[in-house]
Amino acid sequence: EVLLVESGGGLVKPGGSLRLSCAASGFTFNTYNLNWVRQAPGKGLEWVAYISSSSSSIYYADSVKGRFTISRDNARNSLFLQMNSLKAEDTAVYYCARDRGSTELDYWGQGTLVTVSS
Amino acid sequence: DIQMTQSPSSVSASVGGRVSITCRASQDISSWLAWYQQKPGMAPKFLIFASSTLQTGVPSRFSGSGSGTEFTLTISSLQPDDFATYYCQQAHSFPLTFGGGTRVEI
Numbered sequence: 001e002v003l004l005v006e007s008g009g010g011l012v013k014p015g016g017s018l019r020l021s022c023a024a025s026g027f028t029f030n031t032y033n034l035n036w037v038r039q040a041p042g043k044g045l046e047w048v049a050y051i052s053s054s055s056s057s058i059y060y061a062d063s064v065k066g067r068f069t070i071s072r073d074n075a076r077n078s079l080f081l082q083m084n085s086l087k088a089e090d091t092a093v094y095y096c097a098r099d100r101g102s103t104e105l106d107y108w109g110q111g112t113l114v115t116v117s118s
Numbered sequence: 119d120i121q122m123t124q125s126p127s128s129v130s131a132s133v134g135g136r137v138s139i140t141c142r143a144s145q146d147i148s149s150w151l152a153w154y155q156q157k158p159g160m161a162p163k164f165l166i167f168a169s170s171t172l173q174t175g176v177p178s179r180f181s182g183s184g185s186g187t188e189f190t191l192t193i194s195s196l197q198p199d200d201f202a203t204y205y206c207q208q209a210h211s212f213p214l215t216f217g218g219g220t221r222v223e224i
Contacts, residue, residue, distance in 0.1 A: 037162075060213075103209040105152070105154075105164060105207070107164070
């Protein structure tokens with residue numbers, strides 16, 4: 001069974017930093033591309049970042065470029081999102097999502113809530 | 119960036135009824151379109167890829183169609199479990215973009 005479990009969310013002040021993790025199991029981690037997608041309270045889905053299986057290709061949404069860094073550790077079956085210079089508008093549930101190979105997202109974690117507030 | 123526009127934003131329907139949701143892309147995305155279902159407090163669930171191919175395990179009452187810039191998700195014979203919010207997503211190019219969502223209500 002494919003499982004993605006996010007962690008690391010919480011309350012942080014504007015300008016602060018947070019590192020999200022996503023632990024994966026049930027599939028050959030190092031052969032799949034991965035994504036982070038977020039959802040602000042009561043709002044729709046917003047794609048945040050993509051990383052290829054070997055980390056050779058990385059893309060970001062303009063809204064987070066220069067502030068967020070996506071990375072992965074294939075030896076530990078883990079995906080990360082380092083979030084710096086956080087803003088109130090970054091408040092959202094953050095999901096990690098597996099890419100079935102064509103940037104269509106076939107498995108999602110349960111999400112972790114990030115709240116940016118003073 | 120490719121903009122995705124869904125309509126309607128919400129629709130009311132009855133159990134056993136039929137619902138169609140439209141998703142329009144701001145440029146030609148061929149068949150690079152996925153559909154997701156989301157229930158309150160839960161992660162999105164992957165329903166359809168390549169515009170019309172059902173993910174394994176998705177009931178056949180769900181169907182997708184379209185190519186280019188106009189796409190449709192149809193749910194025939196609505197079941198109580200189908201009342202949720204549905205999102206389209208273009209998989210043609212980065213940045214990946216989602217439609218605004220369509221809430222299917224009783």
